[in-house]
Amino acid sequence: xxxxxxxxxxxxxxxxxQDSSCRSVLNATHFEHLLKxxxxxxxxxxxxxxxxxxxxxxxxxxxxxxxxxxxxxxxEWDYELERSAESWAQQCVWDHGPSHLIKSxxxxxxxxxxxxxxxxxxxxxxxxxVKDYTYPYAHECxxxxxxxxxxxxxxxxxxxxxxTTNRVGCAINVCGRMNVWGEIWENAVYLVCNYSPKGNWIGxxxxxxxxxxxxxxxxxxxxxxxxxxYKDNAVRRPQHEQTNxxxxxxxxxxxxxxxxxxYSQPQPQPKEEPNNMxxxxxxxxxxxxxxxxxxxxxxxxYMCPRYCESSKAKVIGTLYYETQSSIxxxxxxxxxxxxxxxxxxxxxxxxxxxxxxxxxxxGIQSLSKFKSANGFSVSKVTTQAVDCYTTVAELCPFxxxxxxxxxxxxxxxxxxxxxxxxxxxxxxxxxxRSSICRTxxxxxxIKNHIGGLVDVKPVEKKNRYTAASKNGIQSESIKNxxxxxxxxxxxxx
Numbered sequence: 091x092x093x094x095x096x097x098x099x100x101x102x103x104x105x106x107x108q109d110s111s112c113r114s115v116l117n118a119t120h121f122e123h124l125l126k127x128x129x130x131x132x133x134x135x136x137x138x139x140x141x142x143x144x145x146x147x148x149x150x151x152x153x154x155x156x157x158x159x160x161x162x163x164x165x166e167w168d169y170e171l172e173r174s175a176e177s178w179a180q181q182c183v184w185d186h187g188p189s190h191l192i193k194s195x196x197x198x199x200x201x202x203x204x205x206x207x208x209x210x211x212x213x214x215x216x217x218x219x220v221k222d223y224t225y226p227y228a229h230e231c232x233x234x235x236x237x238x239x240x241x242x243x244x245x246x247x248x249x250x251x252x253x254t255t256n257r258v259g260c261a262i263n264v265c266g267r268m269n270v271w272g273e274i275w276e277n278a279v280y281l282v283c284n285y286s287p288k289g290n291w292i293g294x295x296x297x298x299x300x301x302x303x304x305x306x307x308x309x310x311x312x313x314x315x316x317x318x319x320y321k322d323n324a325v326r327r328p329q330h331e332q333t334n335x336x337x338x339x340x341x342x343x344x345x346x347x348x349x350x351x352x353y354s355q356p357q358p359q360p361k362e363e364p365n366n367m368x369x370x371x372x373x374x375x376x377x378x379x380x381x382x383x384x385x386x387x388x389x390x391x392y393m394c395p396r397y398c399e400s401s402k403a404k405v406i407g408t409l410y411y412e413t414q415s416s417i418x419x420x421x422x423x424x425x426x427x428x429x430x431x432x433x434x435x436x437x438x439x440x441x442x443x444x445x446x447x448x449x450x451x452x453g454i455q456s457l458s459k460f461k462s463a464n465g466f467s468v469s470k471v472t473t474q475a476v477d478c479y480t481t482v483a484e485l486c487p488f489x490x491x492x493x494x495x496x497x498x499x500x501x502x503x504x505x506x507x508x509x510x511x512x513x514x515x516x517x518x519x520x521x522x523r524s525s526i527c528r529t530x531x532x533x534x535x536i537k538n539h540i541g542g543l544v545d546v547k548p549v550e551k552k553n554r555y556t557a558a559s560k561n562g563i564q565s566e567s568i569k570n571x572x573x574x575x576x577x578x579x580x581x582x583x
Contacts, residue, residue, distance in 0.1 A: 136172070136176075136209070136260060136261050136262050140208070140209045140210075140262070141167060141172075141260070143208065143209065143210045144209050144210055144213055144258070144260055144283070145165065145166075145167050145258065147210045147213050147214065148165050148213065148250065148258060149164060149165050149316065149318060150316070151213075151214075151217045151250065151251070152164075152165060152250070152251055152318060153302070153316040153317035153318050154317070155251050155297065157225055157227075157299045158299065158300065158301065158302050158317070159251075159253055159297035159298065159299065159300070159302065159317070160297075160298045160299065160300025160301055160302065160303070160304045160305035160306075161253045161254075161297060161298045161300075161305040161306060161307070161319065162251070162253045162297050162302070162317065162318050162319065163253060163254060163255070163256040163306075163307070163310075163318060163319045164256065164315060164318040164319060164320040164321075165255070165256055165257065165258055165318075166256060166257055166258075167257075167258065167259060168257035168258065168259045168286065169259060170259065171195065171257060171258060171259025171260075171284040171285070171286060172259030172260060172261055172284075173259070173261075174191060174195070174259070174284050175197075175259050175260050175261040175282040175283060175284045176261035176263070176282075178261075178282050178284075179261045179262065179263035179280050179281070179282040180263050182263065182265035182266075182267075182268045182278075182280060184199070184201060184268060184269060184270045184271070184280075186199065194286075194288065195284045195285060195286050195288050196249045196252070196255060196284065196285035196286070196287075196288035196289050196290060197249075197282065197283065197284050197285065198216055198246050198249055198250065198282075198283045198285070199280075199281065199282055199283075200212035200215070200216070200280075200281040201268070201270060201275070201278050201279065201280050201281070202278070202279050203275050203276070203277060203278045203279065207279070209260065209262060209281050212281050213250070213283075215246075216246035216247060216249075216250050217246075217247055217250055217251075218247075219239075219241065219243055219244045219245075219246055219247035220244075220247050221241070222239055222240045222241030222242075222243075222244055223238070223239055223240075223241075223244040223247055223248070224238040224239075224240070225295065225296075225299070226238065226295050227299060228295075228298075228299070231293075231294075231295065233293075234292075234293030234294075235293055235294055235295045237292075245290050248289060248290055248296045249285055249288075249289045249290050251296050251297060252285070252288075252289025252290065252296045252297070253296060253297035253298065254287055254289070255285045255286065255287055255288070255289045256286075256287070257285065257286045257287075258283055258284070258285050259283070259284050260281065260282060260283040260284070261281075261282050262279065262280065262281050262282075263279075263280045263282075264277055264278070264279055264280070265277070265278045265279075265280050268280065301479055301511055302314065302317035302318075302511065303317065303318070303319055303511070304477075304479070304507075304511075306319035307319065309321065312506055312507075314511075367534075367535065367581045368535075368580055368581065369545075369580050369581055369582070369583060370390070370391050370545040370547055370578075370580035371391045371392065371393055371434065371545055371580070371582065371583070372391070372392050372393070373392075373393045373583075374392050374393065374394060374395075374417060374418065375395065375418075376394070376395060376397075376398035376401035376403055376416060376418050376419065377401060377402075377403040377416060378392075378416065378417055378418065379403070379413065379414050379415065379416060379417065380411070380413040380414070380415060380417055380420075380437065380466050381413040381414065381464075390436055390437045390438070390492060390494070390547065391434060391435070391436050391437070391471065391494075391545060392417055392418070392434070392435050392437065393432075393433070393434055393435075394417065394418035394421060394427055394432040394433060394434075394435055395418070395432045396429070396430060396431060396432040397429060397430070397432075398416070398418040398419050398422060398429065398432070399419070399422055399429040399452075399453045399454060401416065401418075401419060403415075403416035403419055404416065404419075404457060405419045405420050405423050405454055405455075405456040405457065406446050406456060406457045406458070406459050407420075407443070407446030407447060407448075407456060407457075407458075407459070407465065408423075408446070408447045408448065408449040408451075408456055409424070409467065410440055410443050410446065410465040410466070410467055411446070411456075411465060411466055411467070411468070412443070412446050412459055412463050412464070412465055413463065413464045413465065413466060415456075415466075417435060417437065417468070418432070418435070419454055420456075420466075420468055421435040421468045422452050422453070422454055423449075423451045423452055423454040423456055424451070424468050425451065425452055426468050426469060426470045427470075429452070429453065433471070434470075434471035434497070435468050435469070435470075435471065436468070436469045436470070436471050436494040437466050437467075437468060437469075438466060438467050438468075438469065438491060438492045438494070439464070439465075439466050439491065439492070440464075440465045440466055440467055440491070441464060441465070441491070442462050442463070442464060442465075443462065443463060443464070443465035444462050445458075445459065445460045445461065445462070446458055446459040446460075446463070446465070469494060471494070471496065471497055472496040472497070473496060473497045473498075473499055473543070474496040474497070474498060474499065475499040475501075476498055476499070476500065476501075476526060476527065477501065477527075478500075478501060478503075478504035478507040478512050478525055478527050478528060479507070479511055479512050479525055480498075480525065480526050480527070481522060481523055481524060481525060481526060482495065482522035482524070482526060482546060482548055482575075482577045483522040483523050483574070483575070485526070486546070486548055487522055487548060487575055488522065488548035488549060488550060488551075488575040488576070488577070489548075493548040495545075495546040495547070495548060495577075497543055497544075497545055497582065498526055498527070498530075498543065498544045498545070498546055499541075499542070499543055500526065500527035500530055500536055500541040500542060500543075500544060501527065501541045502538065502539055502540055502541040503538060503539060503541075504525065504527040504528045504530075504531055504538065504541070505528070505531055505538040505561075505562050505563060507525075507528065509528075509563075512525035512527075512528045513525060513528075513566060514528050514529050514532045514563055514564075514565040514566065515555050515565060515566045515567075515568055516552070516555030516556065516557075516565060516566075516567075516576070517532075517555070517556050517557065517558035517560075517565055518533075518578070519549065519552055519555070519576050519577075519578055520533075520555065520565075520576060520577055520578075520579065521552075521555050521568070521570065521571065521574055521575075521576060522548065522574060522575045522576055522577050523571060523574060524565075524577075526544070526546060526579070527541070527544075528563060529579055530544045530579055531561050531562070531563060532558075532560050532561055532563040532565055533560070533579050534560065534561055535579055535580060535581040535582075536581075538561070538562065542582070543582040544579055544580065544581065544582060545579070545580040545581075545582055546577050546578070546579055546580070547577060547578045547579075547580065548575060548576070548577045549575070549576050549577060549578060550575065550576065551570045551574055551575050551576050552570055552576050553569065553570055554567070554568070554569050554570065555567060555568055555569075555570070555576075
C-alpha cells in the first residue's frame with residue numbers, strides 16, 4: 091500500500107450498478123435456488139452482536155428518512171442472504187457479485203484495514219450519502235423519476251432506504267491479501283450486505299413520501315413501529331442457522347404450519363355510543379338579528395334562506411355591521427352569499443365599533459349610525475376535504491377574537507388509522523393536536539364507516555384534557571401541550 095495512505099484507510103463504497111434493461115424481479119423459486127447454492131455449513135462469519143447492531147441501525151435509519159416515508163417496511167434478518175453474503179465475502183473480490191445472483195438481490199460493500207471499525211459504522215457511512223442525494227417528489231416523476239446525486243455515490247443510501255426491501259443478511263471476512271482498486275491490502279476486513287427484494291430500480295424513487303405508515307401494504311394489517319410498516323406476531327417462514335450438524339433441526343409441523351395463518355375469532359365491531367347531537371350551525375330566517383341569536387359559544391355559523399333581499403329587515407353599516415342588523419341581509423350586502431341561493435355565513439363579533447357607514451351593495455341599502463355600538467363582521471364558509479390525520483392545529487388554530495374553520499368533509503374508516511399519528515385527546519372539548527375526523531367518530535357526530543361533514547369551533551386551551559372510551563376509540567388524558575389550544579366538534583344536519 092502506498093505511504094500516502096493513512097494508518098486507517100476506509101475504502102469508498104462501490105454502488106450497486108444495475109442493468110437498466112432489467113425491470114422485473116426474477117421468479118421467486120429461481121431466486122431461492124440461487125441462494126441455496128451459497129449455503130455453508132461452517133459457523134457464521136458474523137457475531138450475533140454485530141448482526142443485531144446492523145439490523146437495528148438499518149431500521150432506525152429507515153424510520154428517520156427525510157422527507158418522511160409513507161410505505162417504509164420494517165427490515166428483518168435473513169439467513170439465506172447472510173450465507174450468500176458470506177460466500178461472496180470469502181472470495182475477497184472487491185466488486186459486486188456473483189454475476190448470476192446480483193440481478194436478483196441488492197448488495198452494498200465496504201472494506202477497511204488497520205484499526206477496528208464496527209460493521210455498523212459502515213452502514214452509517216452508506217446512509218450518510220444522503221447529504222448528496224435529492225429526493226424526487228411525485229410531481230417530478232413523469233413517469234420516471236430523475237436521478238439526482240451531487241456526490242460520487244448515492245446508491246448505497248437508496249438501497250438502504252428502499253421501502254420495499256424488507257430483508258437483509260450480511261457477512262464479514264478478513265482477507266489476507268485483497269486487490270482494492272489496483273493496490274494490495276493485507277488483512278482487509280470485507281463487509282458484504284445482501285438485500286431482498288432488491289432496490290435501486292432505475293427511474294423510481296426509493297420510497298413514497300407521506301405520513302409514516304399511511305400507505306403500508308395490506309399484508310401489514312395496519313401495524314406500525316417506529317415509523318415503519320410492521321407486522322406484529324406475524325407467522326413467518328422459519329429460518330435455520332446452519333451449524334456443523336449433518337441435518338438442520340426438525341420443525342414440529344403440528345405446532346406450526348408456516349404456510350397457514352392461525353384462525354382467530356372475528357372481532358366484534360365497536361358499538362357506537364348513543365349521542366345527543368349538538369349542532370354549531372343554526373338555521374335562521376331573513377329577519378334574524380345578530381343579537382337575537384348570539385347566546386352561548388356556538389353562535390358563529392348560520393344557514394340563511396334564499397331571497398332575503400326583499401325582506402324589510404334593517405342592515406346597519408358596511409364591512410362592520412351593528413348587532414341589530416339582519417344577519418342574512420348583511421351577508422348579501424357584503425357579497426358573502428347570493429340572494430338566489432342563500433347559504434352558510436360565519437360571524438365574528440367585533441366588540442365596540444365607534445360608528446357605522448351606510449352604502450348600497452348587491453341590491454341592499456344599508457343604514458348609517460354615528461354612535462358607538464357592538465358590531466360584527468361576516469365571512470364565507472368553505473368546505474374542505476381532509477384525511478384522517480388532519481388537526482385543527484394545522485388547519486385553523488384558535489386566535490382571538492375568533493377563528494373560523496371550513497366545514498370539514500371526513501373520509502370513512504378513520505377508526506382503523508394508526509392512533510399514534512391520528513390521536514384523540516380529550517372528551518367533549520378536545521386538544522387541537524387531535525385528529526379532526528377520529529375525534530368526530532369519538533364524539534359520535536359521524537359514523538366511522540360513512541364519514542361525512544362536521545363543523546369545528548376552535549376555542550381557548552384547557553389546562554387538562556380528560557380521557558373517555560367512545561365508539562371504539564380510547565381518547566388520551568394529558569395536560570395541555572405548550573402553545574396548544576382546543577376545539578369543539580359538531581354534527582351537520
